[in-house]
Amino acid sequence: MHLIFSDQCIKHEMGESHPESPDRLTAIYSNLEDLIDSHKLFQQEPLQADAELIQLAHQHGMVEHIFNLSPCEGYVVIDPDTQMNAHSLKAARLAAGAGISALQLIEDETQKSKQAFCLTRPPGHHAEHNRAMGFCLFNNIAITAIYAAxxxxxxxxxxxxxxxxxxxxxxxxxxxxxxxxLISSFQHPWYPGSGVPAQSSNIFNFPLYAGSGSEVIGQLWRDQIIPITRRIAPDLILVxxxxxxxxxxxxxxxxxxxEDYFFFGKTLAQLANEFCNGKVISFLEGGYQLDALARSVRAYIQGQLSESR
Ligand SMILES: [Zn+2]
Known part of the structure; x- marks a missing residue:
């Protein structure tokens, strides 16, 4: 599997007690080092996305605003949860380019692995067409999806x-x-409060009550997520x-x-083998308890590797 990683993404920081901390990447990375050493993960630097690439998913003015906001020192506040320091713009451009680097690798016939994990931050899935929010500056996965299309x-x-x-x-x-x-499971009601109902027929949203665990999510995958994926028969899976x-x-x-994350990784790799020549690109979003995060990312990657061809 390709591991798209830059230590520049560690320099982005939003204040000392912020949960979306640089320590997240270092905790995950140190728990993957043996997989890198044994050539199960191939480390690659992401490309740095320019404004034009980011505008595939975002309004021109919004991208310009974020580029111009970048401070030389200290923090600028975007919303109560989201700040930028002097390194944030570079990290965000690398996170936005990581999926494109992953696509180039899985498209390259000389590269054996069709799986990639983008170990980057800031995360992206809360960033809307015209608004950065919720720890996210640019929507890394949406940029990649639109580029691929x-x-x-x-x-x-x-x-x-x-x-x-x-x-x-x-x-x-x-x-x-x-x-x-887009197929999505999430706690509801909870931040950011959206998702019910889904806004169009290409969106499949599955709100989960607080307290839901392995049994509920396993059943949801078996009864809904796997059958919907089979019906779509995707030619590319992004996660x-x-x-x-x-x-x-x-x-x-x-x-x-x-073990639920192992199951997600294994199942997604099986579905990708069935429909799209094994092509799966994953993007790190949330995860804030450092030990659980590092273990879960490893379990997810091990699940995918267990089905890699
Ligand atoms: Zn989250």
């Missing part, structure tokens, strides 16, 4: 989002898109991989376990 002729792109929060930004950007579908539905995560009240 416009430039690489994919016409049945499926985005799956298992972050505990509804990906309002992704829904806002891809609703009604003829070549992109908003958030790990904040974990039982130990402090930001929400779902009770997923490490």
């Amino acid at each position: 416009q430039n690489l002729n994919y016409n049945k792109i499926l985005i799956i989002d298992f972050d505990v929060h509804h990906g309002n930004g992704t829904e806002d950007i891809v609703k009604g898109h003829p070549n992109i579908s 908003s991989a958030g790990f904040d539905a974990h039982q130990e995560d402090p930001l929400a009240q779902l009770n997923f376990l490490d």
Whole structure:
């Protein structure tokens, strides 16, 4: 599997006690080092997206605003949850370019692996067409999906989002898109409050009550998410991989376990093998309890590797 990673993304920081902290990347990375050393993960630097690429998913004025806001020192506040420091713009441009780098790798016939994980921050799924919010500056996964549809002729792109929060930004950007579908599970009611009902027929939203755990999510995948994926028969699978539905995560009240993330990874790899030559690109979204986050990312990657061809 390709691991798209830049240590520049560690320098983005939003204040000392902010849960979306640089430590998230270092915790995940150190728990993957043996997989890198044993060549199960191939590390690659992401490309740095320019404004034009980011504008595939965002309004021109919004992108210009974020580029201009970037401070030389200290913080600028975008919303109560979201700030920028001097390194945030560069990190955000790398996070926005990571999916394109992943696409180039899985399109390259000389590269054996068709799986990629973008270990970048800031996350992206709350960033709407004309608004950065909720720890997110640019919508990394939506930029990649639209690029794949416009430039690489994919016409049945499926985005799956298992972050505990509804990906309002992704829904806002891809609703009604003829070549992109979105399946999403999330705690509801909870931040950001959106997602019920879904805004168009290419969006499949599954709100979950607080307290839902392995049994509920396993059944949801078996009864809905897998059958819908089979019906779509995607030619590319993109995943908003958030790990904040974990039982130990402090930001929400779902009770997923490490093994649920292994199951997601394994099942997605099986579906990708069945429909799209194994092509799966995942994007790190949330996950704020560092131990649980590092274990869950590893379990998710191990699940995918267990089915890699
Ligand atoms: Zn989240």
